[in-house]
Amino acid sequence: MTNEASSTVVTEVACPFCGLACDDLSVDTAGEALAVVGGGCAKAQAGFARLGVSHDGASARVGGQPASLEAACAEVARRVKASAQPVFAGMALDVGGMREVMELADAAGGVVDHLYSEIGWRSTRVVQDVGYVTTTLAEVKNRADLIVLVGTDVVSKASRFFERYVWNDEAMFEPAPAARRIVYLGGGLNTAAGQSPDGRAADVFDFDRARMPEALSTLNALLAKQPVSEAAPLGIELARWQALVEALRAAKYSVLVWMAGDFEPAQVDLNINAIMSAVRALNVTTRSNGLGLGGADGELNASMVHAWQTGYPMRTSFASGIPLYDPVHNGTARLVEQGETDTVVWISALNDKTPPPPEAKVVIAPPTLKLEHEPEVFIPVSTPGVHHVGHFFRGDKGAALPLRALRATRLPSAAKVAAAITAQLKEVSA
Amino acid sequence: MSALVLALRNAPAQRVDVGSLNPTALAGLSLADIAALTLSVGKRTVRVDDLFELSGDDSSDVVFRGDCSKLERIGAGMKSGRVTVDGDAGAYVGQGLLGGDIVVKGSAGAFCGTGMKRGRIEVTGDVADFAGAAIPGDMKGMAGGLLLVGGNAGERLGDRMRRGQILVSGNAGDYCGARMIAGTIAVAGKVGAYPGYLMKRGTLILNALPAQMLPGVVDCGSHRLGFLSLLYASWKGLPGPFGALDASACTVRRYMGDMGVSGRGELLVRGG
Amino acid sequence: MSVIKLTGGRVIDPANGINDQVRDIYVKDGRIVAALADGDKVSAEYNVSGRVVMSGAIDMHTHIGGGKVNIAREMLPEDHRGDPVARTEVTRSSCGYCAPGTLAAGYRYAEMGYTSCFEPAIIPMNARQAHMEMGDTPIVDTGGYAMLGSDDFLLRMLVANEDQKSINDYVAWILHSTQTLGIKVVNPGGISAFKFNQRKLDLDEQNAYYGVTPRRIIQTLTRAVHELGVPHPLHVHASNLGVAGNVDTTLATMEAAEGRPIHLTHIQFHSYGTEGDRKFSSGAARIAEAINRHKNVSADVGQVLFGQTVTASGDNMSQYRNAAFASPKKSAVMDIEMEAGCGVVPFKYKDQNFVNALQWAIGLEIFLMVEDPWRIFLTTDHPNGAPFTTYPHLIKLLTDRSFRNAMLDTINPDAKAMSNLAALEREYSLYEIAIMTRAAPARILGLTDRGHLAPGAAADIVVYTENADRERMFEKPDLVFKDGELVVRDGKVVKVVRGNTHVVKPEFDRGIEKKIEPYFRRFHSVRMNNFKISDDELCECGGGSKLIPHACGKRS
Incomplete structure (x- = not known):
């Protein structure tokens, strides 16, 4: 999709870097x-610049020596067999890559195992344990009147969240975007992006984020019209x-936003569970939704x-x-540490x-x-989105x-490599 | 008759599901039948006698020997009989236990006693995280029976526990009794942060509260609770400190929570 | 070139009026041919004398792909643990009973003689995911219906009183952009209303923000689909799903089509009266009578069968309400992208529960009282009423009155007393089963080369050994051919092939994009050009599926 035939600028490009x-x-x-040259953020600029070259001269290596792709795939098949x-770890892949690796x-x-599965399985536990009431970004863009960021600023990981979905020029429904109310639960966050275009600062509940269970316990108790044990939970009156x-x-349409990776790992499912308790309590009389954000490095491509x-x-x-299915025991780090695996195959096309x-x-x-060994x-x-669709x-x-x-390249996609290894593996087996 | 002894020839490198090697599942099988059963070790399928040296003939009394820390689901689903582990055991000890006794003379891995309904599990050492807790997707953890822990328990002890009793002689980790639905957990040592997070009902019996408590767990004052003397009396003689409690010492400080999710869980701190 | 001969089978091919005639069938390069040409050499002959030969079965309403199905999979590890599919030389491993993985679903469908399956609720924004999942559903052909009716773009058009032609252009644009075969409306306008905190929406009740009624949405969309010449009528999940007394809503919904073709889906869930002590009764007789009278109406049943399943629907308004009855107690409800929503609620239908037992009876009553098998379709609304793997059992209930009555005797006695099922003597014939599972779905979807065995048809062919026990007969065909390849032998997959994707491409004025493009920039989360799925991209989503476009005869 170019502006004109002669332009070298491609527009409406989707970015795979967060x-x-x-x-x-x-x-x-x-x-x-x-x-x-338009849209994007620092991470996008760096990603397209670093990966968006043709990689001429890059070659497969076996034992440190240059090898053909076919020979390298055969060697992987032999080792895996x-x-x-x-x-199979890493897994920062597009959908096509993941399909073949599976x-x-x-x-x-x-x-x-994906890079983020250690957090991801705890997050997925919530739908398995209690389920959820959630929404998506276009709904937030047009409907949200109160956005509570629970233990995250979002922008440290996904920098354009407010630009694209909160402080828009217009929304389909009331209120006007500029009138949206932003609340942060937790200290040490970058809250600048939560300031409204007309200069209203966000409401920040400043506390040690490792103590998030106290905040959520307080909110749920008050939502249930029950007492709490302290006059000032987390030092906040x-x-x-x-x-x-x-x-x-x-x-009318509050949204409670979290990023699972910003919680203490041991608290991930419990905190989201507690958020869902609040959301369900609110939905008895009004509309309220959770919004869990994540998905960097193809996390959702892999899990979906x-x-x-x-x-x-x-x-x-x-x-x-x-x-x-045993997400607790199938983590790469644990398998390596416990000596349960002899062969880690790291596959990552996006990271x-x-x-x-x-x-x-x-x-x-x-x-x-960059490889240390x-x-x-x-x-x-x-890389998908850079070299191939x-x-x-x-x-x-x-x-x-x-x-x-x-960008043209002679390098194969991860999907093609995985398919070649699978074909070799079946040959080895046959 | 002597106990059926399954002695590991070598500790396997991968986790092995040995849930099928329990007295109920083995009833009526000859030693040769048992030897020919298969197990998965990583990608390999092996015969039971490839992995274990077998001796004895009483399959109602199964003994595991060797480094059993990679053996999973020991005694899972058995209805009666006895399983003994001479050493450490892996994860999911006694999963879905319906009766009988399991004794681990060492420590046990994660999710010890998950989904057990009846019977008794005694672990002389420590239990890892999620003892008596629900596995992902299960609506309840331990649903009955007795889990005795001689050492310490990890995080999330009794998470989503539905019924039964867990007695820990040592300490328990963070989020003890999280999302608990019913049942009783007693901890003699210290407990970690935030006991009773999202707890609905059920009872935690503690000797002291940790520094990090949830605002939704509320002090309801000092009480003398008669049912405790019955409970303590029922524990009389059990290994560990709970077997030697003074049944008359049933004054406690009572806390209720987690207030946002029904708030009918109780944390009872002994001594009032 | 491959030439196959099936010799001496008893052919049941209702699309061509053939009822149990002994015929040889020739297949050349994946297509059925009348006879061999000079020089054709038969590469494989199958002696099927005495055996029953039908075309491959078609499931016209089954939730096999897309966001809500994947949520159901993630939600229910306990569903999968007991139902693994092991890796073999030809198949991959997978698992799941009521929410199976795509691989398990494709293998199991093929092993039951199904060769085409259609996902009925594709949220336009989520069409890519649906096509990817269907692309990873091996062997069977797939396709889907795009959900409209709670999308803000259409509701704004209605508020602005835009003319029907513009609406038709938008509907056609959606079909092209999402690469789908039909249009579905779910709780018309109700998903939008739920976002404005309305908790129910009757047929003539206004959306709190837009003022638009479900009736108007149905009128507008039945007309659009009809005028565009899309073969499949508007596929309607009516208002008030599961609510006692909704039979009146359903009958009024039929009228709202104003004589134009309309397909009412999982109608069992919309056929409830309020009689009796428990204010819950069967509306099946009224529904069947109306279907018999209105030749423009077709329906699939959405039969309930007892056991654990999961309900997955775009109707988040209803599913939020149903979450109170979840078993096990968990549920996921989503608002999605200014277009729709979804709700996933696990459910266990119990034969001793009055309501569940009566739901079971109501579905069967509808099957047996609707006279024309060309307008009533065999579905469980997989997995909402039961998993698709229960179809052979359902066929036995329909074909065997004594078995049916024996089952009826075991259900909740109060429900039995409220049902006239015992009095219904009808037993479906094999010919009628072939109509409702082959010929009729192909016809109502416009699949001209599927669902029959005449020359030119795709060689999707199933061979059964006749068995008086129809459940045994239909659960394990002897042979299944997909596009001329033998894929199943003795009920087991022997070869995995990739199915095709069926779509429609009605003519329309692309000028509509001048309105759509700025809408996307202002209100949506993606650009219009990144929303549209091209033919090339579809094939990539489908993992290399072949695209089969079906003709539309424009009617305006």
């Missing part, structure tokens, strides 16, 4: 690296908590594909020939910054990934965005 997946970027393809328990993991009898509860009751193909959310083991664990024997990643096999791959699930689960091919 969970918001903004799709209003303009990317100039003229230079050696891709340049974001010989492994007592392979683990077939590989099943054929290999492997365990599947009860009247302020009570006022927040009244504001939530009076709001995993759920629809196998039935289970992550993390699952295919070792016994059927999917076995070239998070280092694989030192135990990763196979690394399938962009050539820009040379793995036994390295296969460089292209693909799909990316936004962090609110509201949409899957189409990703574009903006």
Whole structure:
């Protein structure tokens, strides 16, 4: 979609570098690296610039020596086949990449784990344990009158949240966006983005975020018209908590926002569970919704594909020939630490910054990934939304965005590499 | 007849589901039948006698020997009989237990006693996180029976517990009794932060409260609760401090919570 | 070139008026041919003499893909643990009973002789996900219906009194953009009303913000679908789902179509009266009478069968209400992207529960009292009434009166007393079963090359050994061919192929995008061009599925 045939600027590009997946970027393809010239944020600019080169000269390596793609895939297949328990980790992939890796993991009898599954499984527990009442970003953009950010500022991870979905020029319904009320629960957050265009500062409940259970316990007690044990929970006078509860009751469409990764890991499901208690209590008389944001590094691409193909959310083991769901014990770090895996295969096409664990024997990643140790096999791959088309699930689960091919490369996609390994594996087996 | 002993030849590298090797499931099987049962070790399928050296003949009395910390679901779903682990056990000990006794002479992994309905599990050492708690998606954790812990318990002890009793001689971790629905948890040592988070009903019996308490857990004053003397009397003789309680010492300070989610859970602090 | 001959089978092919005639069937390169040409060499012959041959079955309403189904999967690990599908030489592993993974769903459908399945509730914004999930549902053909009626764009058009032509253009644009086969309306306008905190919306009740009534939405959309020439009539999940007394709403909804074609889905859930001590009774007789009288009306039943399942619907207003009855007690309710919503509520239908037992009887009453098998479809609204794997059991209930009455004797006695089921003597014939599971769905969806066995048809063919026990017969066909490939033998998948995606592409004026594009920029979360799914992208979503567009005969 170019403005004119001669332009090198591609417009309405969807960005795969955080969970918001903004799709209003303009990317100039003229230079050696891709340049974001409209829309976007610092993370998008850096991502397209770093990964948006052709990677000419990058080659697969086996034992540190250059190897053909075919030979490298065959070597991976051989190692996976010989492994007592392979683990497929990283998984920063687009939908197409994840689909192929799932077939590989099943054929290999492997365990599947995403970068963020340690938080993700706790977050998923909430729908398994109690369910939820939630909304999506377009609804927030047009309906939200009171937004409570629970232990997160969102913008540290997804910088354009307020720009794109809160402080809009117009909304379909009352109130006007500028009149929206913003509340932060928790201290140490970047609350500047929550200031309204006309200069109203957000309402900040400043406390140590590790003490979030106290805040949520207070809110739920007051919503239930029950007493609390303290005159000033978390050092904040009860009247302020009570006022927040009244504001939530009076709001027509309040939204309680969280990012699971911003909670203490051990509290993730309990805190979201507590938020859902509040939301359900409010929905008896008015409308209120939760909004969990996440989805960076293809977190939802991995979890959605995993759920629809196998039935289970992550993390699952295919070792016994059927999917076995045990998110508590199937984490890569635990499996490595406990000596349960001999082969970690790190696959990441979207993330070239998070280092694989030192135990990763196979690394399938962009050539820009800095490796502290040379793995036994390295296969460089292209990046979805940069080099090849693909799909990316936004962090609110509201949409899957189409990703574009903006830069030619000779590198294969992660999907192609996974399919080649699967084919080799089946040959080895046959 | 002597106990059926399953002695690990070598500790497996991967977790192994040995839930099927319990007295109920093994009833009527010959030693040869048992030896030929299969288990999954990572990607491999192995015979029971590949993994264990078998001896003895009484399958109502099963003994696991060796480093059993990778063995999962020991005694799961059994209706009667006895399972003993001479050492540490892996996760899900006694999952869905319907009767009989399990003794772990060491420590147990996560989700010990999850979904158990009857019977008794005694762990002389520690239990990891989520003892007596619900696995993801299950609406209740422990639903009956008795879980005795000689050492310490990890986080989320009795999470979503529905019925039964858990007695911990040592300490319990954070979020003890979270989302509890009913049943009794007693902890002799310290408990971690935020006991009773989202607790609906049920009873925690503690010797002291932690510093970090939820505002939704509210002090309801000092009470002498007669039912405690009956409860303490029922524990008489059990291993650990709860077996030796003075049944008349039933004055407690009573806290109720978590107020936002019905608030009918009670935290009873002994000594009032 | 592959040439297959099925020799000597008893062919039941209602679309072509063939009822149990012994015929040979020839298949060349995936299509049925009348006879072999000179030089054609039969590469595989199957002697099926004495056996029953039908075209592949078609499920015209089954929730197999899209956001709400995936929420149901994630929600219910306890559903999956007991129902694994093991990896084999030809199939991958998967699992799940009432909310199976796509792989398990595709294998199981094929193993029951189903070769096409249609997802009835695709939220336009979520069409990509639905197509991806359907693309990962092996063997069967797929397609879907796009949900409209609570989308703010349409409601604003109605408020602005835009002309029908513009509305038709928007509806056609949605069909193109989402690559779907029909239009569905769910609780017309009610999902929007729920966002404005309305908790119910009757047919003539106004949306609190827009002032638009469900009746007007149905009138407008039945007309749009009809005038665009989309073969499948507007697919309507009526107002007041599950509410006692909703039979009146449902009958009025039929009238709201003003004689134009209308399909009422899972009508069992919309056929409840308020008689009796418990103010819950069967409205089946009135519903069946109305369907028999109104030739423009068709319906699928949404039969309830006893056991654990999960209900997944776009109707978040109803599902929020139903969450109180969730079993196990958990539920997910979502407002979605200014277009729709969804609600997922696990549910256990119990034969000793008065309401559940009567729901079971009501569904069967409707099946047996609607006279024309071309206008009543065999569904459980998978998984809402029961998982699709119960279809063979349902066929037995319809074809075997003594079995049905024996089951009736076991249900809640008060429910039995409130039902006239025992008096209904009808037993469906194999021919009628073939109509309602093959010929009729193909016809009502406009699938000209499916659902029959005449030359030119796709070779989706099922061979059964006849068995007086119809449940046994239909749960395990001997042979299933998909586009001419043998995919199932003796009820087990022997080869995995990729199904096709069925769509319609009605003509319309692309000038409508001048209105849609700025709307997306102002109010939506994505740009219009990133909302639309191109043919190439669809094939990628489908993992390489072939796109089959079906003709629309424009009527305005």
